[in-house]
Amino acid sequence: MARPTPLSGFPEWLPAGRTVEQHILDALRRTFELHGFAGIETRAVEPLDQLLRKGETSKEVYVLRRLQEAPTATDPGASPSGTEQGAESDHQLGLHFDLTVPFARYVLENAGHLAFPFKRYQIQKVWRGERPQDGRFREFVQADIDVVGAGALPYHYEVELPLVIAEALGSLASIGVPPVRILVNNRKVAEGFYRGLGLDDIDGVLRGIDKLDKIGPVAVAAALVAETGATAEQAAACLELAAISGSDSTVVDRVRALAERHSITSELLETGLGELGALVAAAAERAPGVVVADLKIARGLDYYTGSVYETVLVGHEQLGSICSGGRYDTLASDGTTTYPGVGLSIGVSRLVSRLLGADLVRASRSVPSAVVVAVTSEETRAVSDRIAAALRARGIPVEVAPSAAKFGKQIKYADRRGVPFVWFPGSAASVADDGTPEPAKPDQVKDIRSGDQVEADAATWAPPAEDLWPRVQAV
Amino acid sequence: MARPTPLSGFPEWLPAGRTVEQHILDALRRTFELHGFAGIETRAVEPLDQLLRKGETSKEVYVLRRLQEAPTATDPGASPSGTEQGAESDHQLGLHFDLTVPFARYVLENAGHLAFPFKRYQIQKVWRGERPQDGRFREFVQADIDVVGAGALPYHYEVELPLVIAEALGSLASIGVPPVRILVNNRKVAEGFYRGLGLDDIDGVLRGIDKLDKIGPVAVAAALVAETGATAEQAAACLELAAISGSDSTVVDRVRALAERHSITSELLETGLGELGALVAAAAERAPGVVVADLKIARGLDYYTGSVYETVLVGHEQLGSICSGGRYDTLASDGTTTYPGVGLSIGVSRLVSRLLGADLVRASRSVPSAVVVAVTSEETRAVSDRIAAALRARGIPVEVAPSAAKFGKQIKYADRRGVPFVWFPGSAASVADDGTPEPAKPDQVKDIRSGDQVEADAATWAPPAEDLWPRVQAV
Numbered sequence: 001m002a003r004p005t006p007l008s009g010f011p012e013w014l015p016a017g018r019t020v021e022q023h024i025l026d027a028l029r030r031t032f033e034l035h036g037f038a039g040i041e042t043r044a045v046e047p048l049d050q051l052l053r054k055g056e057t058s059k060e061v062y063v064l065r066r067l068q069e070a071p072t073a074t075d076p077g078a079s080p081s082g083t084e085q086g087a088e089s090d091h092q093l094g095l096h097f098d099l100t101v102p103f104a105r106y107v108l109e110n111a112g113h114l115a116f117p118f119k120r121y122q123i124q125k126v127w128r129g130e131r132p133q134d135g136r137f138r139e140f141v142q143a144d145i146d147v148v149g150a151g152a153l154p155y156h157y158e159v160e161l162p163l164v165i166a167e168a169l170g171s172l173a174s175i176g177v178p179p180v181r182i183l184v185n186n187r188k189v190a191e192g193f194y195r196g197l198g199l200d201d202i203d204g205v206l207r208g209i210d211k212l213d214k215i216g217p218v219a220v221a222a223a224l225v226a227e228t229g230a231t232a233e234q235a236a237a238c239l240e241l242a243a244i245s246g247s248d249s250t251v252v253d254r255v256r257a258l259a260e261r262h263s264i265t266s267e268l269l270e271t272g273l274g275e276l277g278a279l280v281a282a283a284a285e286r287a288p289g290v291v292v293a294d295l296k297i298a299r300g301l302d303y304y305t306g307s308v309y310e311t312v313l314v315g316h317e318q319l320g321s322i323c324s325g326g327r328y329d330t331l332a333s334d335g336t337t338t339y340p341g342v343g344l345s346i347g348v349s350r351l352v353s354r355l356l357g358a359d360l361v362r363a364s365r366s367v368p369s370a371v372v373v374a375v376t377s378e379e380t381r382a383v384s385d386r387i388a389a390a391l392r393a394r395g396i397p398v399e400v401a402p403s404a405a406k407f408g409k410q411i412k413y414a415d416r417r418g419v420p421f422v423w424f425p426g427s428a429a430s431v432a433d434d435g436t437p438e439p440a441k442p443d444q445v446k447d448i449r450s451g452d453q454v455e456a457d458a459a460t461w462a463p464p465a466e467d468l469w470p471r472v473q474a475v
Numbered sequence: 476m477a478r479p480t481p482l483s484g485f486p487e488w489l490p491a492g493r494t495v496e497q498h499i500l501d502a503l504r505r506t507f508e509l510h511g512f513a514g515i516e517t518r519a520v521e522p523l524d525q526l527l528r529k530g531e532t533s534k535e536v537y538v539l540r541r542l543q544e545a546p547t548a549t550d551p552g553a554s555p556s557g558t559e560q561g562a563e564s565d566h567q568l569g570l571h572f573d574l575t576v577p578f579a580r581y582v583l584e585n586a587g588h589l590a591f592p593f594k595r596y597q598i599q600k601v602w603r604g605e606r607p608q609d610g611r612f613r614e615f616v617q618a619d620i621d622v623v624g625a626g627a628l629p630y631h632y633e634v635e636l637p638l639v640i641a642e643a644l645g646s647l648a649s650i651g652v653p654p655v656r657i658l659v660n661n662r663k664v665a666e667g668f669y670r671g672l673g674l675d676d677i678d679g680v681l682r683g684i685d686k687l688d689k690i691g692p693v694a695v696a697a698a699l700v701a702e703t704g705a706t707a708e709q710a711a712a713c714l715e716l717a718a719i720s721g722s723d724s725t726v727v728d729r730v731r732a733l734a735e736r737h738s739i740t741s742e743l744l745e746t747g748l749g750e751l752g753a754l755v756a757a758a759a760e761r762a763p764g765v766v767v768a769d770l771k772i773a774r775g776l777d778y779y780t781g782s783v784y785e786t787v788l789v790g791h792e793q794l795g796s797i798c799s800g801g802r803y804d805t806l807a808s809d810g811t812t813t814y815p816g817v818g819l820s821i822g823v824s825r826l827v828s829r830l831l832g833a834d835l836v837r838a839s840r841s842v843p844s845a846v847v848v849a850v851t852s853e854e855t856r857a858v859s860d861r862i863a864a865a866l867r868a869r870g871i872p873v874e875v876a877p878s879a880a881k882f883g884k885q886i887k888y889a890d891r892r893g894v895p896f897v898w899f900p901g902s903a904a905s906v907a908d909d910g911t912p913e914p915a916k917p918d919q920v921k922d923i924r925s926g927d928q929v930e931a932d933a934a935t936w937a938p939p940a941e942d943l944w945p946r947v948q949a950v
Contacts, residue, residue: 003583003809004584006584007520007568013515014589015515018514033843035873036844036872036873037843038841039490039493043482047482050479062542065540066536066604067569067604093482095539105479109480110489113489114489114490115891335477367511368508369511382760385757396509397509397510398510399594400635
């Protein structure tokens, strides 16, 4: 087998990089759990018809086929022609491309066993057959939080969820992750404003505004005129709205003033401004400086109905949003009950890829071990094993040297992995061949960074707390 | 959308079940890390040609196709006919069916960046298109440990790895997981013995012996005669060997005695017996009663070359092995360097499915929250949010009630989720409408199990340690 090469779009990390990723996943999970979100995991596959309900993303779905089954006809929805009685004889299956579609299905499937409002976090891989590029992968990890109600869901969750994200991502500052800025908007504001202007193709206008950062205001104005039937004046007003941003209540005042200038009166707009104002005010208290109202945030997807969110890493804005989401009045529905929700999804792989690629964050070593126990001879390996077991029993990560090589080589083994300490087993009292009594020699431990070597007892010694586990830290 | 039904073979757990699984994953990871294994994660997909190198499992592979690509021809190895320049234009991709094939590829791909011997753990989902049955899934989680050397790998790792597994699974006894028995054998013993008998089709004999538990000794003997060219006497000798088991050094003596009765002298057999004896002896000291030499353990796969392992849950033997593996002299090879390894793989989903299905282990609540902070009125929700933040800052998982309903309803909200405590915000001193001064009322916290309610301060109060996080425990 020749040396394999990486697959573009399918990122993998070396052990030290995975240590950084794992640290981030642990930190996110801890914040989510401190806020009472229950962890769930869904299967990686969903019936293809469910995945295709979100029309825009259908081009990105990976479809599964068992090798032994005949390939399906060109109609992707057709049942496979195999005769095996398997799960996928009835449903063609695809890999999920986000965690929202599977969550909606999980809620419907288990509604009778869940307590609503149901708050869950979910950290899993998703797959999209997109063209890979910087920060855009075909397989990547998402960390989602959502809260879903049965029938109704109070607005205050639209305030709570971005603040949980602010806390979760903020907790990574200690390891050198740049601060984030959460940009928020409200669909009701946009829709109320557009309708008040006389525009009806709300989704079309939102799609145009969503391209503002990519193609600029002139091209967006032209697109609005060409594609949504807006007049040049209407398009200009939409751009005026999109230009408003800020992190205090004056944002609401400025939108209101703009609406007045255009003689817009809209109950929907007023409701949206009330919500946006409440979010900005709560954020100013609970996460000062993090949340910014930005009226150009549109989010491409058409199912959002209230707050929408995007998140940029300060200083890395061109990476795109690392955490997006919003409020949707119909996450799922079984015909009787409708389940509204609000949620955000962190693009963990995008974040980690930037942290590692730009060398912003690093792990202090590539293995968990704080100590390598040296082996004096293969015959006495059991002595080293016992020392290692005694240290582990006290919560210290330890490995035993692979061979009874010269101690210099064993130290090098530790050094190559960044392990800070090497432990040298002592020996019991004995009598040499010539009859001379040899006194017992105690164990010793060496800090291979400083060269300091001291006597030590595996029943009591511990490394300094900062050396116990690999440190994940700013470079 | 009608209520969806589960897909057979794709297990999912309710939040309380996922809490059990997560606890087990955390415990396994902790033991692996205490032993110095570095965590890695590989992508879920591999080029199909790599997946098909293990012939036996090829029928189980799920092949991926992007929805927009034309379906491939009936030749599963053919390149897709799409014109898109994507990763899978060159390689058809499939989902990995174990973590060994991806690990071998990862080692070759990153050999220049890894320090050997390289010890890694890997906890991920794998996919197999098998017919689902009890304990056998199409999507399931495996937790693997392996150590791989460059060029050589000392035997002592074949002793170390099953003992790490014994410790990892043993650590679950405290939550009610039944004890395990790790059954070990050594390919050198089997091969030396069979060759000494005059048999050459070693893989054929191993495949026959592997069916012993399923079809019984009479049928196995017939199969050995029919399929491997063995005489009835040779087949009987193979069955005699397979009948030997025990957890001390007399096992080795009994094999030796059997070999003598059949006039077998084999250096390979002697080497294997030395290794098997060393493993049993070390296990007797370090994990008494857990490891049993069992000469019928064959393992179907042909790449094992030394120790082989299977693990049963005591009292649930019919579930099959929950952790298997062995030594392979060629995990991977790039033509210049060969990478031998030894590893074991825990079938986490099989284990968890039994623990939950047989109601052996349960989580004490379905959410992380130890406390629900009640909301007196929507106008004062911020007061409850501040209390929650103060408790969380001290590491206590807390949620705030969804609405300012009557306190009875808010208590019911906590009760339905198994949350033990409800916090009632107090109030500052004030003056009533009639001019009567109202003194400040302190916060109170109620243990809703006992009904005890006491004054409390969010800056100092903490739940009892056993209530802080959900307990995962024997039923």
